[in-house]
Amino acid sequence: MQLTEAPVEERTYSFWEQVNRMFDRAAAHTKHPKGLLDQIKACNSVYRMEFPVKRDDGSIEVVRAYRAEHSHHKLPTKGGIRYAPNVTEDEVMALAALMTYKCAIVDVPFGGAKGGVKIDRRKYSEAELERITRRYTYELLKKNFIGPGVDVPAPDYGTGPREMAWILDTYNSFSSNPLEALACVTGKPVGQGGVRGRKEATGRGVFFGVREACSVEEDMKALGLQTGLGGKTVVVQGLGNVGYHAAKFLQEGGAVLVGLAEIEGAIYNPDGLDLEAVMEHRRRTGSILNFPGAKNLERSQDALELPCDILVPAALENQITVENAPHIQAKIIAEAANGPVTIEAEEILLKKGVLIIPDVYLNAGGVTVSYFEWLRNLYHVRFGRLSKRFEERTFSRILEVIEDLTGKKVPVELVQEVAHGADEEDLVNSGLEETMINAYQEILAIRREHGVDLRTAAFIDAINKVAQSYLELGIFP
Numbered sequence: 001m002q003l004t005e006a007p008v009e010e011r012t013y014s015f016w017e018q019v020n021r022m023f024d025r026a027a028a029h030t031k032h033p034k035g036l037l038d039q040i041k042a043c044n045s046v047y048r049m050e051f052p053v054k055r056d057d058g059s060i061e062v063v064r065a066y067r068a069e070h071s072h073h074k075l076p077t078k079g080g081i082r083y084a085p086n087v088t089e090d091e092v093m094a095l096a097a098l099m100t101y102k103c104a105i106v107d108v109p110f111g112g113a114k115g116g117v118k119i120d121r122r123k124y125s126e127a128e129l130e131r132i133t134r135r136y137t138y139e140l141l142k143k144n145f146i147g148p149g150v151d152v153p154a155p156d157y158g159t160g161p162r163e164m165a166w167i168l169d170t171y172n173s174f175s176s177n178p179l180e181a182l183a184c185v186t187g188k189p190v191g192q193g194g195v196r197g198r199k200e201a202t203g204r205g206v207f208f209g210v211r212e213a214c215s216v217e218e219d220m221k222a223l224g225l226q227t228g229l230g231g232k233t234v235v236v237q238g239l240g241n242v243g244y245h246a247a248k249f250l251q252e253g254g255a256v257l258v259g260l261a262e263i264e265g266a267i268y269n270p271d272g273l274d275l276e277a278v279m280e281h282r283r284r285t286g287s288i289l290n291f292p293g294a295k296n297l298e299r300s301q302d303a304l305e306l307p308c309d310i311l312v313p314a315a316l317e318n319q320i321t322v323e324n325a326p327h328i329q330a331k332i333i334a335e336a337a338n339g340p341v342t343i344e345a346e347e348i349l350l351k352k353g354v355l356i357i358p359d360v361y362l363n364a365g366g367v368t369v370s371y372f373e374w375l376r377n378l379y380h381v382r383f384g385r386l387s388k389r390f391e392e393r394t395f396s397r398i399l400e401v402i403e404d405l406t407g408k409k410v411p412v413e414l415v416q417e418v419a420h421g422a423d424e425e426d427l428v429n430s431g432l433e434e435t436m437i438n439a440y441q442e443i444l445a446i447r448r449e450h451g452v453d454l455r456t457a458a459f460i461d462a463i464n465k466v467a468q469s470y471l472e473l474g475i476f477p
């Protein structure tokens, strides 16, 4: 009997289902019992809310929003807040689950969470966005879905340091402990307890991850590419926080940006595009289109099919589906966004031999640096100026607080290093670089051991670490 391969069809799984299918595929390579795997997979709590907001013209609008805490195996839970018109409960649950696995992969001691507010932020004034952000924060506070040891938000699609400062200020207004309150949110402006390097961290992490992947000789050989980043052609979709910084660091690292896509369309120049010049052109004209020397592509989606070595989707999920996967020409897909490749599309791409660097690893730079920010906020003072005896006492108190909040021991050297670090940004960036390199090597070793793709290897890594944590904790009651 001849066996024929079943055709790959788009089954339109929801985002949450897709993440769980990725989980199941990896779980099959572990020896954990089904009950424990179910415990890891479950989304522990979701708060769905609707609240009224007063528009500038005096009218009232009801806004729907969510916060999902996927896993309480480590506290606080951690994850960004997204402002987008297509936010759903399914989406925040999926993104929260990815956060749990992401934190485990880079050994950051948080559970996963995600928030979403269903609005198109471009349709609101700054004052309206502030009211929405403050009310959302109040709702989270009311239900104990925010706090330095409970759940700590950060920026995601559609939000940034400005929103994080509003969250901090609102939290502070209700907090009886303003010293601790600083650690209730990360990604804050530097003057409000943020750390230098957080804004760039996810994009910089993407760069470190891609550079690491390009240094693996066996993979580059299989793709017919030279080892190293130098001269590799890159297309980036989405020039927001993550996409812009990823593009910037990749270009600085020697890669050539040949295609850039934003919401209004895409541009292509096989000889290379100067990122800063494109951004300046967009600021001036309101669009990346008609950039001198580049060809316009009217549909931004078309950029995904451009010839290049590395494609960096950095906008939203479900961008590469069974529809366009057969037309993808990139040899490497670097998932800067969360969930940009559907599980069915991935099947097609893997068969074509495309190397996919998975989101759960590649965009972990943001949460890694958020961890540094959170730790630093818990110290609250700048230690370099204090007496040695006072420092010693303060250090041990800080370690106690961190241990209380996380259940994890933090080496005193780390606290000292951060506290005394002359150049915080250097420290943050080198910590990030080391984290991204180590995590990639860990995933690579698992891939080799099990003969699986990189995403499955990353999920195996995450599952094993979260399983260990749950086994140590036991179950209440």
Ligand SMILES: NC(=O)c1ccc[n+]([C@@H]2O[C@H](COP(=O)([O-])OP(=O)(O)OC[C@H]3O[C@@H](n4cnc5c(N)ncnc54)[C@H](O)[C@@H]3O)[C@@H](O)[C@H]2O)c1
Pocket: 080, 155, 156, 157, 158, 159, 202, 237, 238, 239, 240, 241, 242, 243, 261, 262, 263, 300, 301, 314, 315, 316, 317, 336, 337, 338, 363, 364, 366, 367
């Ligand atoms: N901000 C972080 O630290 C962080 C961390 C990890 C993962 N992520 C993920 O990275 C992705 C992007 O997040 P961000 O923080 O950069 O958001 P952002 O809002 O700063 O930027 C997103 C950009 O994508 C553009 N865009 C939207 N749809 C597009 C399309 N179809 N084609 C081209 N461009 C499009 C938007 O106009 C915007 O400029 C999301 O999936 C997010 O979950 C973000």
